[in-house]
Amino acid sequence: MGAPTPDSVVTTARVGAILVVTVNNPPVNALGVAVRQGLAAAMAAAQADDAVAGVLLVGAGKAFIAGADIREFGKPAMPPSLPEVCRAIEDCTKPVVAVLHGAALGGGLEVALSAHYRLALPAAKLGLPEVSLGLLPGSGGTQRAPRLMGARAATELMLSGKHLSAKAALAAGLVDKLVEGDDALAAGLAYANELLDQKAPVRRTRDIAIAEPSAALADLEVLKAETAKKTRGLFSPLKIIECVQAAVQLPFDEGMARERALFLECLDSPQRAGLIHAFFAEREVVKVPEAKAAAPRAFATIAIIGGGTMGAGITVSALDAGYPVTMIERDAESIARGRANVEKVYSGLVAKGRMTEEAKAAVMARYTGSTSYDDLANVDLVIEAVFEDLEVKKAVFKELDRVCQPGAVLATNTSYLDIDAIAAATRRPQDVIGLHFFSPANIMKLLEIVVPANVSADVVATAFELAKKLKKVPVRAGVCDGFIGNRILAVYKQAADYLMEDGASPYEIDAAVRGFGFAMGPFQVTDLAGGDIGWATRKRRAAARKPGDPKARYVEVADRICERGWFGQKTGRGFYLYPEGARLGQPDPEVLAIVDAERAKKGVTPRQFTADEIMRRYMAAMANEGANVVHEGIALRPLDVDVTFISGYGFPRYRGGPMKWADMYGLPQLLADIEAFAKEDPLFWKPSPLLIRLVQEGKNFDSLNHSA
Secondary structure, three states, X not given: OOOOOHHHHEEEEEEOOEEEEEEOOOOOOOOOHHHHHHHHXXXXXXXXXXXXXXXXXEEOOXXXXXXOOXXXXXXXXXXXXXXXXXXXXXXXXXXXXXXXXXXXXXXXXXXXHHOOEEEEOOOOEEEOHHHHHOOOOOOOHHHHHHHHHOHHHHHHHHHHOOOEEHHHHHHXXXXXXXXXXXOHHHHHHHHHHHHHHOOOOOOOHHHOOOOOHHHHHHHHHHHHHHHHHHOOOOOHHHHHHHHHHHHHHOOHHHHHHHHHHHHHHHHHOHHHHHHHHHHHHHHHOOOOHHHHHOOOOOOOOEEEEOOOHHHHHHHHHHHHOOOOXXXXXXXXXXXXXXXXXXXXXXXXHHHOOXXXXXXXXXXXXXXXXXXXXXXXXXXXXXXXXXXXXXXXXHHHHHHHHHHOOOOOEEEEOOOOOOHHHHHHOOOOHHHEEEEEXXXXXXXXXXXXXXXXXXXXXXXXXXXXXXHHHOOOEEEEEEOOOOOOHHHHXXXXXXXXXXXXXXXXXHHHHHHHHHHHOOOOOHHHHHHHHOHHHXXXXXXXXXXXXXXXXXXXXXXXXXXXXHHXXXXXXXXXXXXXXXXXXXXXXXXXXXXHHHHHHHHHHHOOOOOOOOHHHHHHHHHXXXXXXXXXXXXXXXXXXXXXXXXHHHHHOOOXXXXXXXXXXXXXXXXXXXXXXXXXXHOXXXXXXXXXXXXXXXXXXXXXXXXXXXXX
């Protein structure tokens, strides 16, 4: 099939004195080059035809225009540009009406803002979400929206990237009228004829004066200060504010020129490359071999084993998705506690006015607590979320094997343990899969779908279907200690520990990591999760070490802290002090004394590290282990590693994930860094075979994203 032509994706038909211009570029009427050419031609035809008294812009199918054509991202721009198309619409000397149904987003909303009148149907969604791709509205959105809805409201809409409902858009002034129904063409024709009967004037958005410019500028200064704090390190949000300031202060054409210049700056920013990569990676990550090979099994009922923090969070996720859930605990007291954990989430929503008591009661009516595995006889999908101990989990799966119906999917929520061993405890390993949720499970987006050796393809497909229903971001992972995320985390946490023992304080390391764009540094994360969790893992690994294994360097600072019962926020101190239950920690001189004592014991002479030196090691460890995970097939592609870290580990989205970061940093430089660090510690700093191969071949990680 060839590329679409302008007359195939934009059609015109005269209905009385109105020229109906229909955009029909499935699936979402994206603004590809053919659509832009078609719209420009349609406006020229309307202008030239004396029989045309007005123009109606409408989208075919389920959307008006959902925005730019993502297939054109990164390709040379083809004329006409969208600003030129919008100008042609606005310049028309005959009234132009846009009728909005479904998505009118980004460039689609900018087209509508160029029309002289806007009608919305109830299902319309309006927004300027370019900020999520590291961009700003570049076709007049920053200049026209403030004229219609006020400078502050327009800026907040663009900074949030959120959508407005048709009702909210009417209240904001973005649309002129809201009518019931779903027939966009009929509603649009009725409104356009009404305007013609009233001899309504051509009303150009660019001619509207922004109300109270001095107050608007004062509001923008406040927003700028708030945004600088909230969007640390992000490039486009402050550029959006600059554009709106230009809309307030400059004539329209000068404001448009400023918008274009700042749009091009965003286009050239590495952040835009990172955000676009993240955008595409999240769409690619669901493309796994098993989903192509098999259809998911049907599931209508879910059971959760365990009512602790994790079990309750998974239960809330399943209840939110509309499923009936049975929770199994060992005794009545534990079930009461599990139910309370679930109810607490909904009570919090009621207290905030985000849920009614009636809605809470309706959700909780789908929850059943039980102490008997026999109550799971007819359940379709079971998720085990008990204590992280292999023997405990095996015992649970033996019970599930006994009671569950044939074909039920049996999932474990382990973070580290061997799922093949858990599956082997049953007579149906083909039904057993890993579903690694992240805490709090009802909020965190990532779901690692861990695929053991003997699982059926349709069970993997079912897990991806469940992720979709629970609105999670799924990543396929193979079985190894820690899967994708926790395996890589263990390595860069080691790098942080080595930096601490070699001379950087935990507080300097955390500050460098926050400066890179993470919300928290590794020692803050340890305190938040609870130091005892990592301590238990280290003991387990020490017990599993075989005689003759090479003796890796081991930093004991965290063990010394745990031995004092300092497990982080929950105990009031860990690497940081948390006086009176404070959420933000304060540096602790006693922790620095422990670090000094450990250095002295090991004969380490501390040295200074800059933030840049800290991050070079931290990121080299992360990206190198990411390469190993791809090399071993634990992750299908580098993009799976990137999505894991963006969705589950707080990796700054605008950097695209650790593998995208490595590509932008340069793989030859990354390899050179690792080889330099290996002179100090050749056991830890071993370049991944995949990294070596890619450098030799002159390729990058992204070259592997298109072959799965």
